[in-house]
Amino acid sequence: MAARVAGDERADRLRNYLRIDELPDLQHPLTKGAHDEMLFIVVHQVYELWFKLILHELHAAAAALDEGCPHGALAPMRHAVAVEQLLMEQLRVLEGMSPDGFMRFRDPLAPASGFQSTQFREIEALSGAGDRRHLGDAGRDEVHRAQLGERLSQRSLYTALGGAMRAAGHDFPDGDDDVARDRRLAAVASLYGDHDDPERTTLHQLCEAFIDHDETITRWRHHHALMAAGEIGSRKGTGGSLGVAYLQTTLDRRFIPELWEVRNRL
Ligand code: HEM
Structure with a gap:
């Protein structure tokens, strides 16, 4: 009897673990008879579930960089991509x-x-293209505005990479001025030319993983x-x-423009 109770409890726990029974209850179409509304929802x-995983991976990559372990950032970046x-x-x-099917709902x-x-x-903010104007977007409630505000105040992946670059002895200053930018570009460009040192190779691979993510x-x-x-x-x-x-104005947005610009120096 005791064994059966323990077995039932475990089955319950596992059901609650994946919560898959709840997912099919989350779709509530608004227009009766609009067949494609289910697809849309x-x-x-x-997408939101996958966004959650992407954020999980990007956080792991940034944390590995913060801890001085660029190699640990490679796998999460590859998973995200x-x-x-x-x-x-x-x-x-x-x-x-079909467009007329969409117009029905x-x-x-x-x-x-x-x-x-x-x-x-x-994802945009952590990747380096955060924009405070989106705090006021239609449909964002207080809780999510606060969540985004918090994220926008944190460091980006490129800032975390900067820390790892400096820890590896590269000249990688902070700052928006041309001189600082120029020194960062020179530091990143140098990674591409020399693969004798495994640490440099790792940083190079990481820059390419960031480009893959951006692209x-x-x-x-x-x-x-x-x-x-x-x-x-x-x-x-x-x-x-x-x-x-509006969407066309977003097409030129890049997460880390300097990693694209460095192409001109190789
Ligand atoms: C019939 C399908 C869809 C149409 C016609 C459509 C259209 C649009 C339009 C017009 C915008 C601009 C914001 C607005 O005023 O509404 C937008 C933004 C956006 N849509 Fe869609 N969308 C569709 C499906 C999706 C799906 C499936 C996703 C997945 C999450 C998605 C994600 C986004 C995102 C993230 C933005 C913000 C983009 C930015 O500001 O850079 N859309 N969409």
């Missing part, structure tokens, strides 16, 4: 939705939109903007922006 929710590649594929599923869902994703803004999210931005154009044309966004015209 599920894709957004799945692998997930981001999946996110590109998931847009294809949404592209299967779109209006009632405003002001819900991608602007609500606090985790996406956290994959940028490709996602392009793909998402094109997908949005295919669905809503030049209508305004449900989050209150100009829609695709």
Whole structure:
């Protein structure tokens, strides 16, 4: 009897551990008979789960750098990029939705939109492209505004990399002035030319992993903007922006512009 109770408790604990029974209860379409609304909700929710994992990996990478262990940052960065590649594929599923199918349920869902994703803004902030203006985006409640505010006040991955560069003896000063920038670029460029020292090679690989992360999210931005154009044309966004015209202004955003600029010095 006691063994059965213990077994039941363990089964309960495991059910609560994965919480998979709760996930199918979280979809609440607003428009009766709008077949594609389920697809729209599920894709957004799945994205948020993956965003959570990406943040988990980026935090681990930054922590490894803070602890002076650049090598420990490589695997989390690679995991993050692998997930981001999946996110590109998931847009294809949404592209299967016809624009008229989307229009059947779109209006009632405003002001819900991608602007609500606090985790996406956290990924931007941790990656180096935080923007305080997004604190006031439509649909963000107090709790999530505070969460984003906290994230925006913390160091970015590039700042953490700077600490690791200095610890490895590189001339990598802080500062927004041209001289500091120039010295940082020279330090990063030097990593690419010499692979005798394993620590330099690790830092080089890490810079390339940061570029992969930046590039994959940028490709996602392009793909998402094109997908949005295919669905809503030049209508305004449900989050209150100009829609695709706004999304186009985000396409040149880069997390770590200096890692792109260093290409000119190699
Ligand atoms: C039919 C599908 C979709 C359309 C038409 C669409 C359209 C838009 C538009 C017009 C915006 C600008 C904000 C606004 O005013 O609403 C936006 C932003 C955004 N959307 Fe989507 N979206 C779609 C699906 C998705 C999905 C599945 C995700 C996954 C999370 C997503 C994530 C985002 C994010 C993160 C932003 C903010 C981008 C930025 O400010 O850089 N969207 N979307």
